[in-house]
Amino acid sequence: MAERPLSPHLTVYRWAYTMTLSVLHRVTGVALAASLLGLVVWLVGASLGADAYAALLPLVISLPAKLLLSLAVTALIYHFCNGLRHLAWDLGWGYERADARRSAALVVALTVIGAALCIYLMFRPGAA
């Protein structure tokens, strides 16, 4: 194959913070594919009966598991918000540079607020 530059050209452009969001969209997407595997392991465990589920439960509610789950929830909220941003672009909205930067800031703000709220609910006293 000819030696030619292949997309994506990550090293060619001066870095802008909107590019960080683009990379994060892919990173969180792959992380969520792994999280879906986790969700299905949980469902299969529950389908195998009380004993199998009891054996699996430490993998769900131990502290390391909850920290991992916090990361998955954060990834989900980010990918959700930035995904809506992508869908808006696909409809032709928000393509101007100033708009893209504003929506980027909005996505980061919503992710921080949403993730903080969810993680508080997961770790509050009496949480499942």
Next chain:
Amino acid sequence: MSLRTPLARALHHGTARDGVGHWWLQRVTATALAPLCIWLLLALLSLPSAGYASVTAWIAAGLHPVLLALTVLIGAWHAWLGVQVVIEDYVHGFGVKTLALVSSTLLHGLVAAAGVYAVLRIALAGGA
């Protein structure tokens, strides 16, 4: 010299085969997943307990099996499309790339089938 027209040579090679099909399905599955993800996140956060009885009762209740099966199925579909693009962009070499793409396809199929089977099994057992 070939008697084939340039059009005949181009048809069924590369993008001409399915045009924007991949791109479009990524958006359609994203749109379907958006409300399902909100539902799943809120439902999981408000589960009274992560114990067996509580979890299986929730999975089997009302429309939950349908929504859960849809979330797993469309989630695996969306993840499959997304992971495919990431592999195509970052995994180089024909052999390794093909192996990664085929493995990803089989794994996503397995996740979808196992998830739907688990949900049905719990739902048809009446949540116990």
